[in-house]
Amino acid sequence: MISSDSSIAAAYGGRAAEYIEIAGALEQMDERDVAAVVRWRDETTGPLLDAGCGPGQWTALLAEDGRDARGIDLTESFVAFARSTYPGLPFEVGSFRRIPVPTASLGGILSWYSLIHTPPAEVHDVLSEFARALAPGGGLLIGFFEGEPREPFAHAVAPAYYWNQETLGELLVDAGFVVTGGERRAREPGEISARPHASVTAVIPRSAG
Incomplete structure (x- = not known):
């Protein structure tokens, strides 16, 4: 687990400047992705965490309109850039495998194309950590590349894996979530990525009943 985090941090650290140049600003993101994150944000209450926040x-975006939002990322270069670019927001170097917040303290967690680098056998543990950190009623939004679940693909920076909504949904249920929705869209000419996109949303039930 530690070696996986270390290798991901090293891979992104070695190409952080390049990554920031091509994908480090909201204006470079697909408008549909921005709209999806905004919709999800506005459906949540309470503190928000960007898990694997990158730049x-x-x-x-989560912090707009005075929302309480913070970011965590393995890559020191990303966190340094984020702190200098958004000085009013808290950013921390760390792993979302061990989120540094009390149990049931978050209203929402965004994992936007950050879970893709987690080895498939370890994804359930990460989702369980997300569930621990979220308060009852708290929401989760995961963005990922859609393909044969658990199959690796040639990501430009670090080893990564395809998922689909159905397989991630099963893992989410096992971790204590209720799946609430998701979206799919094909890759279009001109996009930075070259693969189909998908997302899934889930919540922690407010009570066992």
Whole structure:
């Protein structure tokens, strides 16, 4: 687990400047993705965490209108850039495998194309950590590349894996979530990525009943 985090941090750290140049601003993101994150944000209450925040642009979007939002990322270069670009927001170097917040303290967690680098056998543990950190009624939004579940693909920076809504949904239910929806869209000419996109939303039930 630690070696996986270390290798991901090293891979992104070695190409952080390049990544920031091509995908480090909200204006470079697909408008449909921005709209999806905004819709999800506005359906949540309470503090928000951008898990695997990268350069911080999604954290800044979560923090609009005075929302309490923070970002966490393995890559020191990303966190340094995020702190300098969005000085009013808290960013921390760390792993979303061990989120540094009390149990049931978050209203929402965004994992936007950050879970894709987690080895498939370890995804359930990460989802369980998300469930621990979320308060009853708290929401989760995961963005990922759609394909044969658990199959690796040639990501430009670090090893990554395809998922689909059905398989991730099963893992989410096992971790204590209720799946509430999701979206799919094909890759279009001109996009940075070259693969189909998908997302899934889920919540922690407010009570066992």
